[in-house]
Amino acid sequence: MSASAPAPRPNTAVLTRKGADRVRAGHPWIYRSDVTDLEADRGAVVEVRDGRGAPLGRALSSTESQITLRMLTRDATPVDRAFWRARLAAAIAVRERLALDATALRLVHGEADLLPSLIVDRYDDVLVVQTLSQGTDAHRELIVELLVELLQPRGVLLRNDPKVRTLEGLPQEVALAYGEVPAQVEVREGPVRYLVDPWHGQKTGLFLDQGENHAVAAGYARGRALDAFSYQGGFALRMAPHVDHVLALDASADAVAAIAANAARQGLGNVEAREANVFDALREFERGEERFDTIVLDPPAFAKHKGAVPKAISGYKDINLRALRLLKPGGHLITCTCSAHVDEGMFGGIIYSAATDAQIPVVVVEKRMQGRDHPVLLGVPETYYLKCFVLRRAG
Structure with missing residues (x-):
């Protein structure tokens, strides 16, 4: 008589009270410390229960990540x-x-x-x-x-x-x-056309989350403009038809080449792309008494984990302080952070601290976030990662 095949694993998970409360509050991530029992194959869909056996829904499981479960449903709907x-x-x-x-x-x-x-x-x-x-x-x-x-x-x-x-x-x-x-x-974003490399470009080819903010910035842009941390020139290219001149800065030679090529494709002769360390460039502009009517700061995430937040705060304050000093009275600063660990209140505090140290009166014109195609799930702060303030230098 041949041996019978082993029974399939039940694919179930049992949570601590804290974990169950987290699910009921609507957060999809359950950490390993809040899972008391897990019987599941790698990447399987599991039935999730609380310590009393009450069903909580179904989730994707992980055998290695600290995020052990990612909730898919809050009921018994089959995940098929x-x-x-x-x-x-x-x-x-x-x-x-x-x-x-x-x-x-x-x-x-x-x-x-x-x-x-x-x-x-x-x-x-x-x-x-x-x-x-x-x-x-x-x-x-x-x-x-x-x-x-x-x-x-x-x-x-x-x-x-x-x-x-x-x-x-x-x-x-x-x-x-x-x-x-x-x-x-x-591809096209509003009136601007880009050539995108989906195989090797940043993220999946472009930073798509700033598209609507590019258009907003164009509405405020005038005079002499600066687009710092420009990548492929999203802000610079949208502002160019509305300004006399726009200087786009990025530390990547490839990005600078892409900005120049994209500007040429649009027939925008007033876009200057320059390879530079933005921190150094802002200091040099300040010493040289250069001033701008419109400035955009769209840096990469300075805080990719919680431990990096203090250093990130210092970096954000430095660039915003110098940008405010470079901004002409009545000019606009569009300043952003894509660090999920720097929330809106913290970022506002950084800007306020920079304005106070610079002794420059600043008005908040708009508070913005990532584009609507990058929605934020209420109660899940990790999905609200991009904060964008539109500021005006008063006086």
């Missing part, structure tokens, strides 16, 4: 093909209703679309996908299949090279998942 299709279709429908004036946008924004650790960006007829946890990575073939079914793209690229995947025990890799994805794709 129909589930994934419905969630993807709902996220896509939201973007269609936004009617953004762009051919490059985010279609799925992870937790805020109730699809934690999944990113889907659209560049014209090409999709770029990131599966950032064991759970979404285990379902990536199904996800790609459904995206092709729903959108009929020319190609789908897996940009699974973010470092965060190493926390899940996953490799960093870039791979073609479907069709054809060329080395460059032309």
Whole structure:
């Protein structure tokens, strides 16, 4: 008589009271310290219960990350093909209703679309996908299949090279998942056209979360403008038709070349792209008594973890202090942080401290955030990462 096959693992998780309260409060992340028992295969969908056995929903599991569970449902809804299709279709429908004036946008924004650790960006007829946890990575073939079914793209690229995947025990890799994805794709954001490299560009090719803020900045821009930490020139190119001259600064030679090329594509002769360390450049401008009517500060995340916050505060204060000193009276400063660990209140305090030290009166004109295609899930502060203040120098 042959031995019977082993019974399949039950794929269940039991939470501490703290973990259960976190689920009931709506946060999708459950940490390892709040899981008392877990029986699950790598990246499996698990049934989640509290210590008394009451069901809490279903989640994606991880055998390595400190984020052991990522909640998908708050009930017993099966997580099957129909589930994934419905969630993807709902996220896509939201973007269609936004009617953004762009051919490059985010279609799925992870937790805020109730699809934690999944990113889907659209560049014209090409999709770029990131599966950032064991759970979404285990379902990536199904996800790609459904995206092709729903959108009929020319190609789908897996940009699974973010470092965060190493926390899940996953490799960093870039791979073609479907069709054809060329080395460059032309996209449009408002009146500006870009050539995007989906295989090697920052993030998935472009920083898509500032698109609507680019347009807002253009509305305030005038005179002589400065776009610091410019990357591919998103702010500079949108401001250029409204100013006499715009100087775009970035530390990357490749970024500077891209700014120049993108400016030439638009026929914008008043855009100057310069390779520079922004901290050093701001100091030099101040010593040289250069002044600007419009300044944009859009630096990379200075605080990628909580331990980096004190140093980040110092960095943000330094650049904002110097920018305010370089700003002409009546001019506008558009200043941003994409550090999730620096919240809106903290960032406002940094700006206030910089203005106080500079002895410059400053008016807050607008408070903005990431674009509407990058939604924020209420109660999940990690999804509210981009803060943008539009300031006017009074006097």
